[in-house]
Amino acid sequence: xxxxxxxxxxxxxxxxxxxxxxxxxxxxxxxxxxxxxxxxxxxxxxxxxxxxxxxxxxxxxxxxxxxxxxxxxxxxxxxxxxxxxxxxxxxxxxxxxxxxxxxxxxxxxxxxxxxxxxxxxxxxxxxxxxxxxxxxxxxxxxxxxxxxxxxxxxxxxxxxxxxxxxxxxxxxxxxxxxxxxxxxxxxxxxxxxxxxxxxxxxxxxxxxxxxxxxxxxxxxxxxxxxxxxxxxxxxxxxxxxxxxxxxxxxxxxxx
Amino acid sequence: xxxxxxxxxxxxxxxxxxxxxxxxxxxxxxxxxxxxxxxxxxxxxxxxxxxxxxxxxxxxxxxxxxxxxxxxxxxxxxxxxxxxxxxxxxxxxxxxxxxxxxxxxxxxxxxxxxxxxxxxxxxxxxxxxxxxxxxxxxxxxxxxxxxxxxxxxxxxxxxxxxxxxxxxxxxxxxxxxxxxxxxxxxxxxxxxxxxxxxxxxxxxxxxxxxxxxxxxxxxxxxxxxxxxxxxxxxxxxxxxxxxxxxxxxxxxxxxxxxxxxxxxxxxxxxxxxxxxxxxxxxxxxxxxxxxxxxxxxxxxxxxxxxxxxxxxxxxxxxxxxxxxxxxxxxxxxxxxxxxxxxxxxxxxxxxxxxxxxxxxxxxxxxxxxxxxxxxxxxxxxxxxxxxxxxxxxxxxxxxxxxxxxxxxxxxxxxxxxxxxxxxxxxxxx
Numbered sequence: 001x002x003x004x005x006x007x008x009x010x011x012x013x014x015x016x017x018x019x020x021x022x023x024x025x026x027x028x029x030x031x032x033x034x035x036x037x038x039x040x041x042x043x044x045x046x047x048x049x050x051x052x053x054x055x056x057x058x059x060x061x062x063x064x065x066x067x068x069x070x071x072x073x074x075x076x077x078x079x080x081x082x083x084x085x086x087x088x089x090x091x092x093x094x095x096x097x098x099x100x101x102x103x104x105x106x107x108x109x110x111x112x113x114x115x116x117x118x119x120x121x122x123x124x125x126x127x128x129x130x131x132x133x134x135x136x137x138x139x140x141x142x143x144x145x146x147x148x149x150x151x152x153x154x155x156x157x158x159x160x161x162x163x164x165x166x167x168x169x170x171x172x173x174x175x176x177x178x179x180x181x182x183x184x185x186x187x188x189x190x191x192x193x194x195x196x197x198x199x200x201x202x203x204x205x206x207x208x209x210x211x212x213x214x215x216x217x218x219x220x221x222x223x224x225x226x227x228x229x230x231x232x233x234x235x236x237x238x239x240x241x242x243x244x245x246x247x248x249x250x251x252x253x254x255x
Numbered sequence: 256x257x258x259x260x261x262x263x264x265x266x267x268x269x270x271x272x273x274x275x276x277x278x279x280x281x282x283x284x285x286x287x288x289x290x291x292x293x294x295x296x297x298x299x300x301x302x303x304x305x306x307x308x309x310x311x312x313x314x315x316x317x318x319x320x321x322x323x324x325x326x327x328x329x330x331x332x333x334x335x336x337x338x339x340x341x342x343x344x345x346x347x348x349x350x351x352x353x354x355x356x357x358x359x360x361x362x363x364x365x366x367x368x369x370x371x372x373x374x375x376x377x378x379x380x381x382x383x384x385x386x387x388x389x390x391x392x393x394x395x396x397x398x399x400x401x402x403x404x405x406x407x408x409x410x411x412x413x414x415x416x417x418x419x420x421x422x423x424x425x426x427x428x429x430x431x432x433x434x435x436x437x438x439x440x441x442x443x444x445x446x447x448x449x450x451x452x453x454x455x456x457x458x459x460x461x462x463x464x465x466x467x468x469x470x471x472x473x474x475x476x477x478x479x480x481x482x483x484x485x486x487x488x489x490x491x492x493x494x495x496x497x498x499x500x501x502x503x504x505x506x507x508x509x510x511x512x513x514x515x516x517x518x519x520x521x522x523x524x525x526x527x528x529x530x531x532x533x534x535x536x537x538x539x540x541x542x543x544x545x546x547x548x549x550x551x552x553x554x555x556x557x558x559x560x561x562x563x564x565x566x567x568x569x570x571x572x573x574x575x576x577x578x579x580x581x582x583x584x585x586x587x588x589x590x591x592x593x594x595x596x597x598x599x600x601x602x603x604x605x606x607x608x609x610x611x612x613x614x615x616x617x618x619x620x621x622x623x624x625x626x627x628x629x630x631x632x633x634x635x636x637x638x639x640x641x642x643x644x645x646x647x648x649x650x651x652x653x654x655x656x657x658x659x660x661x662x663x664x665x666x667x668x669x670x671x672x673x674x675x676x677x678x679x680x681x682x683x684x
Binding site: 014015016018036037038039040093112113131132137138139176177180195198199213215216217218219237238239240253254255 | 332333334358359360375378379454456457459460462463464466467470472475476477478479480481482513514517520521524565566567568572573574575576585586587588589
């Protein structure tokens with residue numbers, strides 16, 4: 001089954017629309033769903049031109065395609081456990097929160113908290129991801145615990161904060177504090193980033209570019225070969241328990 | 256008439272030993288207060304009555320008309336923002352939270368642009384803090400990190416630290432050491448026993464290095480960390496470990512620089528580490544006299560301290576998304592009520608551009624920068640001068656502010672209660 005949702009131009013286009021109902025599973029029972037613009041509840045067809053082709057008996061066979069000015073759309077794919085969501089443009093905050101299965105593909109950029117506290121499934125973002133990509137929630141101990149997030153552009157600050165499982169790959173640069181509080185899982189940044197692995201106590205963080213503002217509390221072990229890159233291996237963060245692994249191509253201290 | 260033991264409604268110190276001399280319903284003299292507090296008590300040039308923007312001019316309106324305007328504005332909005340709250344008393348803040356829930360808006364207070372990151376860090380690792388009295392009587396080491404009390408909290412030093420007597424200290428001035436950590440040599444740095452000068456943005460690295468040194472892992476630390484030599488770091492760590500009771504006070508130099516709440520988390524974790532060796536506490540140098548109170552009120556009423564979004568009928572909290580600067584910069588609100596703060600003087604330009612596009616009502620005694628963005632401004636009584644109410648000191652101690660003179664101005668609580676009553680009526684219809 002293919003569900004196509006094309007956003008209608010709205011007069012008050014700057015008010016965000018919370019659309020946690022846009023999850024493949026929900027379309028098995030039809031399109032009588034609602035979304036919220038600020039404090040107003042709206043029917044799905046008030047915001048989107050909805051069209052459905054074919055039918056499906058399980059979430060895995062449902063594909064949802066979103067188009068139009070989707071950058072104001074928050075919480076799409078929250079708690080998703082199967083099926084596919086394809087976003088042709090940019091997507092708003094909290095896309096794929098808590099997802100445990102299925103695939104989300106974003107052709108444009110993703111706003112903050114992409115794949116927050118994700119447990120499984122896959123997110124592919126062709127553009128840039130904003131701050132807190134694959135991170136946890138405020139005050140939470142564990143962020144992402146499983147699944148994969150791949151960003152082909154750049155990522156913002158606090159990438160994969162508190163990650164405890166799963167894999168996050170960013171092909172471009174990442175911002176400040178990538179992999180902060182990391183305690184498990186794998187983070188790979190192909191470009192540069194600032195202060196990776198701050199306060200980490202487990203897991204592995206790879207930086208194929210330069211680690212800027214490198215923290216003074218990582219102990220240098222030696223060099224290793226990894227996926228065709230010669231990387232310098234550190235353990236840390238020794239301010240914390242120091243059981244994490246940080247691999248960087250190059251680094252510079254703020255000395 | 257002289258009013259004794261008045262409470263100063265300026266900064267988070269909430270000094271409660273002020274003497275105010277009043278003649279003909281005017282404050283004529285203030286004793287004991289610092290320059291900042293004295294200026295606030297002596298403040299003049301208040302707005303006379305509510306004003307409504309009418310083209311390029313201001314029109315005088317009645318209080319009832321102004322309250323009706325605000326109630327209608329908030330009720331018709333899809334995502335109203337209710338911001339400020341730190342410059343008013345707790346009773347008014349309570350009404351504000353009820354209003355936000357009723358109109359399903361976003362309520363945020365000024366901590367999102369000052370010590371919000373401190374609260375985020377406390378939510379991650381807790382708060383090993385204590386009241387100011389404990390520090391005054393026991394602390395033999397005080398660290399001011401990224402704060403400059405001589406300019407911002409002038410009586411903090413004389414009432415609680417550097418120049419204060421201590422019950423458990425024989426000669427407090429001699430026995431109490433003061434360390435100042437900052438990016439520049441401030442006035443406070445001049446009176447410190449040890450001044451640690453950090454390169455801007457280097458606080459996190461220095462805190463991490465200190466944590467490692469306190470744990471005895473000195474050999475990994477590079478020769479300099481963010482402009483601070485390893486020798487000085489070791490000296491500071493030893494000063495901390497050899498103190499009987501240490502207290503860290505941090506300001507916006509730590510909360511609003513690169514890394515924000517992670518800096519505070521690191522500082523709290525350093526304090527936890529030091530508490531394995533001696534007694535150490537850490538507290539925030541809160542700015543507004545009742546910003547702590549707005550966090551308290553919001554927390555006991557909604558579960559969250561600031562940045563609460565009621566648009567779905569339940570409280571949702573996510574600083575960076577539901578905080579005033581983010582909501583305004585992303586144009587995610589369509590009306591704003593400002594109470595007891597001046598966002599136009601502090602917010603980024605992009606936020607003000609949106610503030611200029613939407614209807615805004617402000618409750619404030621004085622014309623300020625935000626007045627330029629208002630459709631309606633309602634002057635109110637000043638808490639601690641012509642209105643009374645509860646405020647929370649920077650260490651979480653509630654103190655009832657007193658009324659030192661009487662005027663015809665309504666208090667924030669009275670104006671907001673009338674606004675809320677109108678909204679309840681409209682909701683029932």
